[in-house]
Amino acid sequence: MTQTTVSYTAKRTLSAVQTRKCLNVDNINQHVRDAKYAVRGELAVKAETYRQRLIDGDKSLPFDSVIFANIGNPQQLDQKPITFFRQVLSLVENPLLLENTEVLKKSFGYKQDVIDRAQALLANVQSVGAYSHSQGAPGIRDSVAKFIEKRDGFSANPQDLFLTGGASSGVSTILNVICSDPSTGVLVPIPQYPLYTASLTLLNARCVPYLLEEEKAWGTNVNAILKSIEDAKAAGTDVRAIVVINPGNPTGASLSADDIKKVLDVAAEESLVVIADEVYQTNVFKGEFVSFKKRLRQLQQEQPGKYDDVELVSLHSISKGMVGECGHRGGYFELAGFDPQVQEQIYKLVSIGLCPPVVAQCLLECMVNPPLEGDPSFELYQKEYTGISEGLHKRALSLFNAFQRMEGVELQEPQGAMYLFPTIHIPAKAIEAATAEGRPADEFYCLALLDATGVCVVPGSGFGQKENTFHFRTTFLAPGTDWVERIVKFHSEFMDKYR
Amino acid sequence: MTQTTVSYTAKRTLSAVQTRKCLNVDNINQHVRDAKYAVRGELAVKAETYRQRLIDGDKSLPFDSVIFANIGNPQQLDQKPITFFRQVLSLVENPLLLENTEVLKKSFGYKQDVIDRAQALLANVQSVGAYSHSQGAPGIRDSVAKFIEKRDGFSANPQDLFLTGGASSGVSTILNVICSDPSTGVLVPIPQYPLYTASLTLLNARCVPYLLEEEKAWGTNVNAILKSIEDAKAAGTDVRAIVVINPGNPTGASLSADDIKKVLDVAAEESLVVIADEVYQTNVFKGEFVSFKKRLRQLQQEQPGKYDDVELVSLHSISKGMVGECGHRGGYFELAGFDPQVQEQIYKLVSIGLCPPVVAQCLLECMVNPPLEGDPSFELYQKEYTGISEGLHKRALSLFNAFQRMEGVELQEPQGAMYLFPTIHIPAKAIEAATAEGRPADEFYCLALLDATGVCVVPGSGFGQKENTFHFRTTFLAPGTDWVERIVKFHSEFMDKYR
Secondary structure, three states: OHHHHHHHHHHOOOOOOOOOOOOOOOOOHHHHHHHOOOHOOOOHHHHHHHHHHHOOOOOOOOOOEEEEOOOOOHOOOOOOOOOHHHHHHHHHHHHHHHHHEEEEEEEEOOOOHHHHHHHHHHHHOOOOOOOOOOOHHHHHHHHHHHHHHHHHHOOOOOHHHHEOOEEEEEEEHHHHHHHHOEEEEEEEEEEEOOOOHHHHHOOOOOOEEEOOEEEHHOEEEEHHHHHHHHHHHOOOOEEEEEEEEEEOOOOOOOOOHHHHHHHHHHHHHHHHHHEEEEEOOOEEEOOOOOOOOHHHHHHHHHHOOOOOOOOOEHHHHEOOOOOOOOOHHOOEEEEEEOOOOHHHHHHHHHHHHHOOHHHHHHHHHHHHHHOOOOOOOOOOOOEHHHHHHHHHHHHHHHHHHHHHHOOOOOOOOOEOEEOOEEEEEEOOHHHHHHHHOOOOOHHHHHHHHHHHEEOOOOOOOOOOOOOOOOOEEEEEEOOOHHHHHHHHHHHHHHHHOOO | HHHHHHHHHHHHHOOOOOOOOOOOOOOOOOHHHHHOOHHOOOHHHHHHHHHHHHHHOOOOOOOOOOOOOOOOOOHOOOOOOHHHHHHHHHHHHHHHHHHHHHHHHHHOOHHHHHHHHHHHHHHHHHHOOOOOOOOHHHHHHHHHHHHHHHHOOOOOOHHHHEEEEHHHHHHHHHHHHHHHOOEEEEEEEEEOOHHHHHHHHOOOOEEEEOEEEEOOOOOHHHHHHHHHHHHHHHHEEEEEEEEEEOOOOOOOOOOOOEEEEEHHHHHHHOEEEEEEEEOOOOOOOOOOOOHHHHHHHHHHHOOOOOOOOEEEEEEOOOOOOOOOOHHHHOOEEEOOOOOOOHHHHHHHHHHOOOOOOHHHHHEEEEEEOOOOOOOHHHHHHHHHHHHHHHHHHHHHHHHHHHHHOEEEEEOOOOOOOOOOOOEOOOHHHHHHHHOOOOHEEEEEEEEHHHHHHHHEEEEEOOOOOOOOOOEEEEOOOOOOOOHHHHHHHHHHHHHHHHO
């Protein structure tokens, strides 16, 4: 037996010959190794180190605070949670509080609708400490269906809803079902939120990129999509799905009803599953959000037959919008047009993970069914919601204005989501310096920015970008203008240094 | 283009030629299709239907309640959450309550340690609505490390801890890293919790079964493990890890320090990663729980060198024990002996999912750091904890006694976990009837039980069992004795019918 063991060990430890450990970086699942996820990558880790050094009293850094503009995490920054949501959650967490509602009202300002909602949710889930149905508690799915019906003007079926632990886990579920072998391809916009490429890498499937048009406010170009499909097919790829992020991440672009129709046309023509990532649906500054589901149902009415077999997954989340409850990990996806047998398999897959967090399900219910005009909590809810919304828009514009002042920086006026994604024209000397370090030039720029200012943003290379262009993504969530000025000052010095 | 589309459609729709849908059950990821997860399978779905029919006033069923004894979901049944935990969570959900602590104390019985704990947790996570570090909030990991140190008498490093959304997601993460290609094998006890086989099927890796010894109280037999390894190697399998569930699920068996040493010996000898599923570590009725981590550190002290390279993952959860907070989705795993580069890859993988639910992280902190003697909340905590523990033991024994009265049923005295797993000697005629229906005989039995009594248990075939033996798994969580009598009566009629 010893001999066999030795030969195994040898096979396993290409890079670590002195150890008898089973696992090393060369023999683990190489799809895990190959997956890239810049949002929480090297820059984020370094920013965290700086934050800890500042807490520990380190005075040697050239800044006195770290600004996490790398991730859409509103409550890490300035944003306060919406009172109605959290009051309800405090009661579902400790139902014993409901035994003295008068005190809740008198001393803590809880309104009757908060109490009613908590009681209704508890009746539905029994206890937030119990596993729910794997698709989410039935009563909560009913509420989500009503929300979709109200939003779209078309019916929604609670059986087609799957509550999730955030949109990310929903995307992972769906891609896991779609990707059947290494030739499976999924169309992904470039730039994109790197969850998509990372998930496809993990599943050993192919990312089929289609470029968004920066010059047209990061719009979706159908010809680019068709060309990508053609090229992919020529390379033997079985193109099965198209991801659309609307409003866009990292671009902030918001699609028109006509843009959406064009994507649905391609999907109908080419038998593609449409994965509509609509987590920023309430973060729209310009125009109006149109859901893929609504557009699909309209087209199905207008042209019977043509769109009947389109398969659509639309994703939503409690992490974004004016809710910003990332840490709770909640969301849902809705299926439309799926084969019932496939849907059964999706159910089985999610059942292996048992159920999404039940508190997050309750929060989702509050999000889709907030206090209405006339309800006791409406006034405060409305004030908080509008305050967050206006604050985001104001910050987006002030960041936009600052970027416009910067040499060699170009960007679109903010349309939605939580991000700006400016182009930076990086001087040739800086590109050389970056190459010498073995880094993309935008990563080099963002690392220099972090080292000099404590502001953490994500290089465009983390999302994908047209060759020879450079960008970075920053959220506009951080309060104040000091950090914006830090960027402006750094940029000017960077340009001077490498001019 | 139409022609290309048609050929694609044809390729895709083997079983549904009339549709232009992209996905059907024959072309989706077949590993998803092949995965089996009986805990929430056909029987559970049928039980849910019965429950709904009863709610809707259906009087045609031969029972008036459905008993979900198929899943360890304490708060779905009788178990109340522990007050201290939920009081703390109500405050982290709504920190505005902390503005009037006098009222909390006077009207709601909150003690000072509840308030202090909530404040400490909030200082740590900032807001439960913010994403935390992907491994979990640093301060909470510190608490978990202290808990492990106290439990084992050996140090634990917070950097080696990964907080999770329940143990299931931890298992999935670890197996995803370990399984590098279709020849990777993982030793799994039979019977097992089907999460393991389901995850391995999803990852297209091999389950290498090793049989537990029913006649020795479901103990772990090293010779059986070695034989399985030998057979697997002969079949070209790269055996990389061994799963041990202690206390056992579904068996309830509790391993001795000596049993654990034997497993660690094999792991050291064969360079296997040990995956110790220890979620039932406080559910032990007989003897004392010994953790794999403690035993490993002892052996490393006693015999320097031999165990140095053993890689251990130990998993824990807030869903089981006396906590029973399944719906919150929380837990952790600890790594020991892992290559730092591999550990980095594990970090990257979890970072793609952003972070585990932050409320569940707070609850985990309360679980590992509960009120101590002298703390204001201690007395109530102690009373509740002991009450749950004694209740579980009492129910386990009363169920055990009932099963002993049943013809052709054999089982071990309950040792731990939340389950009994009796053998049932099914009459030949019943086996014939089952075969005619294309079902394993124990599934046939469990389905008949559900149809006749409303009691939902899981057939042994869902966990794996020695050939020609039949079992079922039932939790002992449901209150009362009525449902036990229903089983006894059904069993006697079943035996008469098929004798």
